[in-house]
Amino acid sequence: MRFAGNTLAIVRKDILLEFRGKEALSIMIFLSLLLLVIFNLAVDIQSENVASLASGILWVVFAFSGILGMGKTSLSERDDGAYLNILFSTVSMESFYIAKVISNLIFLLLMEVFTILSFVILFNYERLIRTFPALAIPLLLGSLGFSIVGTLFSFLSTGSRFGEIILPFLFLPLVVPVLIGGVSATDIILNGSPGESPAKWLKVLVVFDLLYLFISLILFRHIVEE
Amino acid sequence: MDKLFYLFGAYSAAWLAVAAYLYFNLGKLKRLENRIEDIEELLKGKR
């Protein structure tokens, strides 16, 4: 009970801070918008090819904007040494980590909803809205995977020099299973033939999430310990 | 058989790289261990 209360208190603090400063979220949202425009200039998205390109483009945007935003949230935690206070307080490292995962997950989901809406408007692809209830599942599971790994790694990289540059190099290769699973599940939901089910890919996402959540919970205390 | 070029290329590339790595490390090991000996000698004199 204490654990849940502490965790929620930190999540609440993060969200309040974010809505006051809007730093991480605005970075994520502007980057995702920019990436969509760049993608359009690079591959010329038309009504004939939008269905086959949508899932891939969306997930690449989620991954890149996501990792930049997550780097920012833990940076603010480092900057004023705020996370050190956690060490001396009664809040356990585990609940601190879980809280960070949850608040990053919330930011990621907000960014993703925004990206999907922009995609619908920019490329006239309304199918994304109609299938949204089904899309929400891979979106949630995939973002959870991003958040679990991204939260841990953003603390690693902010502790090093040129952290912001190294972070994508650590993050992107590791989340390859999430990208494959997310893209494939989304693609099946958008274009699948009646017999196909995204269940297999959701399984990949669930396995990834559970494995990495478990290991990260064990490893997180080794990052912050000084 | 120009295909044998690839066979030859693969084996020589791999073994050259490994040999270079080995050579580099053995040379470095020798230098470092000599240096440790020197330093220990020096420290012995000081004590």
Add this chain to the structure above:
Amino acid sequence: MKSGKIIRGIILLLAILLPASFYLIFQVAPSEKIMGDVQRIFYLHISLAMSAYLGFGLLFVSSILFLVKKTLYWDTLAFSAGEVGLLFSTLVLITGSLWARPVWNVWWTWDPRLVTMLILWFIYIGYFMLRKAIPERMKRARYSAIIGILGFLDVPVVRLATKWWRSIHPRLAREGGGLDPLMVKVMLFSLVTFLIFTSLLIYIRFRVAWAEERINEIFNDVEDYNG
């Protein structure tokens, strides 16, 4: 020195095994019916791949041991093994490419095994980038151990995902057919030889890194003494 004797024994053993494995690969093993002699890259390619996994596996185990024991010995072993693993995985990708070109007429194919190796290669490049970026010794060891553990755990998940992914993106069928029993024997022989050689290489790399560690330690002591 007892360990010195063992090392000398291993070097002597390799002096016999390595030429023997070359003889087996190029003289004894039969030529493959469809691919021809180029198929002999296979013995090198598989041995390199397994050696890379030996390196990364050792990196994984030493990283865990470092986080448990917190002694730099394990960190030194971890990155020595990782460096050898990275060297071999680079060579796996190169030899794989040199094999695919004459046989399938492509430089690269998105085969699950190849993709897994490539992703691993990127993960360990990240591992060494992170190490370079952290000046504090203990912190560098702690942080990189975390990457060493998480990176290796990714192997089965990436492998599964790429395998399923390929089933919906069929590309080149990479079918070797059944292997000749003699080929299997030659393969096993060269594999064992190569793994012994890899262990020796990791040991030498570890000795270098450990000597550097000791020199640093001595200088730190002197600094403490003077300061």
